[in-house]
Structures are given as structure tokens and as C-alpha cells.
Amino acid sequence: MRAARRRRARKYAASRSPVVLLGPRGGGLRLRDVVGELEAEGALSPGARIAAVTAGWRDREANEGLIDPHLADRVVDLELYRRSDRVAEADAELAQAHRASRNRLKALRRAYNLRLQGLIEAHRRLAELRGDEGVLAAERDEALDAIRRLDARHLDRVVEIRSEFEQRMAPGERDAVRLQRREVNARLDGTEAIVLEGGHVSNLLSRLRLFGGRELLAGRPVIARSAGAMVLTERIVLFHDRPPWGEGNPEVFDAGLGIAGGIVALPHASARLALNDRTRGARLAARFAPASCVLLDPGGRIDRAGDRWSGGDAVERLDMAGRRVLFRTAA
Structure with missing residues (x-):
């Protein structure tokens, strides 16, 4: 210690x-x-x-x-x-714009999770599949890469939607x-x-x-x-x-x-x-x-x-x- x-x-x-x-x-x-x-x-x-x-x-x-x-x-x-x-309470316009942005993010999250579920299920089943490991290892790697690409794309879209709100409404001003x-x-x-x-x-x-x-x-x-x-x-x-x-x-x-x-x-x-x-x-x-x-x-x-x-x-x-x-x- x-x-x-x-x-x-x-x-x-x-x-x-x-x-x-x-x-x-x-x-x-x-x-x-x-x-x-x-x-x-x-x-x-x-x-x-x-x-x-x-x-x-x-x-x-x-x-x-x-x-x-x-x-x-x-x-x-x-x-x-x-x-x-x-x-x-003091700025109804800002509050309304924030709610609209939040609703867009909720819709995006639902779509992301639907796509994510399918990709993870594919990766899980490939992990259980038995056969030529030289072939299957590459397929598993590609399945994982697909999940990582979806994660990255989703994060980019989240940041984009939030940035649009901040640029349009400029809360700090x-x-x-x-x-x-x-x-x-x-x-x-x-x-x-x-x-x-x-x-x-x-x-x-x-x-x-x-x-x-x-x-x-x-x-x-x-x-x-x-x-x-x-x-x-x-x-x-x-x-x-x-x-x-x-x-x-x-x-x-x-x-x-x-x-x-x-x-x-x-x-x-x-x-x-x-x-x-x-x-x-x-x-x-x-x-x-x-x-x-x-x-x-x-x-x-x-x-x-x-x-x-x-x-x-x-x-x-x-x-x-x-x-x-x-x-x-x-x-």
C-alpha cells in the first residue's frame, strides 16, 4: 500500500x-x-x-x-x-429543440440495436461452428470487424446529430x-x-x-x-x-x-x-x-x-x- x-x-x-x-x-x-x-x-x-x-x-x-x-x-x-x-423553464425554444434531438437519437439507437443483434448472433454462431479452422477463423474475424464498423458508424451518427443541435441552437450563447x-x-x-x-x-x-x-x-x-x-x-x-x-x-x-x-x-x-x-x-x-x-x-x-x-x-x-x-x- x-x-x-x-x-x-x-x-x-x-x-x-x-x-x-x-x-x-x-x-x-x-x-x-x-x-x-x-x-x-x-x-x-x-x-x-x-x-x-x-x-x-x-x-x-x-x-x-x-x-x-x-x-x-x-x-x-x-x-x-x-x-x-x-x-x-426560461428557454422553451431550446428545450423543444433538445427534445427533438433526443427523439432522433432514440430512433437511431433502436435501429442500431436491431442491426447489432443480428451481427452478434452471427458472430456467436460462427464461434460455435466446427470445421476447417483456416476458413472459419477468417470468417469470425470478418464478423467481428462488421460489429466494430457498426459501432463506429453509430457513434459517428450520434455525434453528428448532437453536433447539429449544438451548432443550430448554440446553447452556450x-x-x-x-x-x-x-x-x-x-x-x-x-x-x-x-x-x-x-x-x-x-x-x-x-x-x-x-x-x-x-x-x-x-x-x-x-x-x-x-x-x-x-x-x-x-x-x-x-x-x-x-x-x-x-x-x-x-x-x-x-x-x-x-x-x-x-x-x-x-x-x-x-x-x-x-x-x-x-x-x-x-x-x-x-x-x-x-x-x-x-x-x-x-x-x-x-x-x-x-x-x-x-x-x-x-x-x-x-x-x-x-x-x-x-x-x-x-x-
């Missing part, structure tokens, strides 16, 4: 804005402990004030219990969900948004770190984008839990192999903020993924390679300082054979 802290301290000395990704609550890892380590390693001043984003919890935003109570007197909640409601952004910046003043809590990943991501996205988080250490970790990645992947309605397929949902590069964050992985199914695991790892599919279960934590990620013995990733292996380090 002390050796790991010394390694992180050396990295933080080179980069004053570390990023910490956490799994869901539990597993003995408390937010106060993470903050305490950042203070001990020089990334935060002792007793520093901390900004919080709890928009993923919607109407429970800023409620007691969402943030470690031992840090309550140091935390300033930015209330991004409530502020987005105020923007919608509208009075209602400007007012709320000024208030957010006033709350940020004097804080040294930002905590992103979990909850509903879409709500969290859209509110972060409305109030500045990467710029909102720039220049401070960021601690992100569960869905908060997902929104920091380059590509948000939704997943549940065993949903209540039957078998599910991991799907590309949206581009994240791109702060946590090289990572596909998978919170609650042990509960949501059929990790004993090597074929599924290998397909998931290969779809998103070279990014690491990180299994962020309760108690899991990975740190980035400089250009490298590191994790302890509590964090695993999927390798290309679909096995659970220790995450350790990644560029």
Missing part, C-alpha cells in the same frame, strides 16, 4: 490534475479515503473545498447521503440537474444558459477538485455538456464514481448480459468527455456481465480494443497521472481471450 502511494505521489508531482475512477459504492473504498490520499500526495491542499456533480441522481440531486457525510462541510454541489430545469453557467463558475471558485457521482449516465452526461463539458472539469483533480467514470471515457458502453427481459448485448451509447482515454469503464461488471462466458468476454474486449475493458466493481479504483493508468489488486480487465486478469497499468 505504501509503495503504491509513493508511485502515485511521484506521478502527481509531474501532473497536478490526476483522474481517479471508482466503482460503485461499497467494497471498503470510501470517498474520504481517496480525498485523504490526494491530500497526502500533494494533489490537494489539506481541507480543500470540493465541487460535486450529482446530476445523475436527478431529483435526488444534492440530497444527504450522495456524498460521503464526513466531507459534507467541504463539498459544494453544483446542482446541474436543477439548473438544467431552470434553463428549460443563450441567456438562460449563460446565467446558470455564471452561477456554476461562482460555486466552483475556491474549490480544488471535482467529484462526479453516479446514477443515470445519460442525465449526467447531458448536464455536464450543457454546463461546459471538459472545460468545467479542467485544471482540477477529478474523482468519478460508477456512471461518473463512464462519462469521462472516450466511448460510453452500456451493458447488461442478463437484463430482466432476456439476453442483452453491450452497445455503444455515446461519446464521453474523453478525459479518461484508453478505458472502457464497466461499473457493476460482475453483476451485469456473464464473465464465465469466455466467448462473450473475448468479443467485448476485441470490439473496443485497444482500449481496456475495466471491470469496476465495488471497491475498484484506477488512477491516472501523466499518461498512464494504474490499478491495485481489486481491479481487473478482460483480456483478448475473455479472461479476467489484473488491470495493473496501461498507457
Whole structure:
């Protein structure tokens, strides 16, 4: 433990804005402990004030219990969900355009999932097929490439639809948004770190984008839990192999903020993924390679300082054979 802290301290000395990704609550890892380590390693001043984003919890935003109570007197909640409601009330035109854009994305997602289901079923059946491996291996590779091409095309279309909305409506230039952004910046003043809590990943991501996205988080250490970790990645992947309605397929949902590069964050992985199914695991790892599919279960934590990620013995990733292996380090 002390050796790991010394390694992180050396990295933080080179980069004053570390990023910490956490799994869901539990597993003995408390937010106060993470903050305490950042203070001990020089990334935060002792007793520093901390900004919080709890928009993923919607109407429970800023409620007691969402943030470690031992840090309550140091935390300033930015209330991004409530502020987005105020923007919608003050600017009906922007709210209507956002709903229209959201409906376009829902239609796109339905079409993508329909196509994805067929491609994954073909890949699954090819994996079970027996015969000339010299022939079948090439067919399996092509089937996987087809899934990757669909994922990439879908992500491009999501970004295109969202960009069309942003270019047409220019939210950051509208009075209602400007007012709320000024208030957010006033709350940020004097804080040294930002905590992103979990909850509903879409709500969290859209509110972060409305109030500045990467710029909102720039220049401070960021601690992100569960869905908060997902929104920091380059590509948000939704997943549940065993949903209540039957078998599910991991799907590309949206581009994240791109702060946590090289990572596909998978919170609650042990509960949501059929990790004993090597074929599924290998397909998931290969779809998103070279990014690491990180299994962020309760108690899991990975740190980035400089250009490298590191994790302890509590964090695993999927390798290309679909096995659970220790995450350790990644560029």
C-alpha cells in the first residue's frame, strides 16, 4: 500500500490534475479515503473545498447521503440537474429543440440495436461452428470487424446529430444558459477538485455538456464514481448480459468527455456481465480494443497521472481471450 502511494505521489508531482475512477459504492473504498490520499500526495491542499456533480441522481440531486457525510462541510454541489430545469423553464425554444434531438437519437439507437443483434448472433454462431479452422477463423474475424464498423458508424451518427443541435441552437450563447453557467463558475471558485457521482449516465452526461463539458472539469483533480467514470471515457458502453427481459448485448451509447482515454469503464461488471462466458468476454474486449475493458466493481479504483493508468489488486480487465486478469497499468 505504501509503495503504491509513493508511485502515485511521484506521478502527481509531474501532473497536478490526476483522474481517479471508482466503482460503485461499497467494497471498503470510501470517498474520504481517496480525498485523504490526494491530500497526502500533494494533489490537494489539506481541507480543500470540493465541487460535486450529482446530476445523475436527478431529483435526488444534492440530497444527504450522495456524498460521503464526513466531507459534507467541504463539498459544494453544483446542482446541474436543477439548473438544467431552470434553463428549460426560461428557454422553451431550446428545450423543444433538445427534445427533438433526443427523439432522433432514440430512433437511431433502436435501429442500431436491431442491426447489432443480428451481427452478434452471427458472430456467436460462427464461434460455435466446427470445421476447417483456416476458413472459419477468417470468417469470425470478418464478423467481428462488421460489429466494430457498426459501432463506429453509430457513434459517428450520434455525434453528428448532437453536433447539429449544438451548432443550430448554440446553447452556450443563450441567456438562460449563460446565467446558470455564471452561477456554476461562482460555486466552483475556491474549490480544488471535482467529484462526479453516479446514477443515470445519460442525465449526467447531458448536464455536464450543457454546463461546459471538459472545460468545467479542467485544471482540477477529478474523482468519478460508477456512471461518473463512464462519462469521462472516450466511448460510453452500456451493458447488461442478463437484463430482466432476456439476453442483452453491450452497445455503444455515446461519446464521453474523453478525459479518461484508453478505458472502457464497466461499473457493476460482475453483476451485469456473464464473465464465465469466455466467448462473450473475448468479443467485448476485441470490439473496443485497444482500449481496456475495466471491470469496476465495488471497491475498484484506477488512477491516472501523466499518461498512464494504474490499478491495485481489486481491479481487473478482460483480456483478448475473455479472461479476467489484473488491470495493473496501461498507457
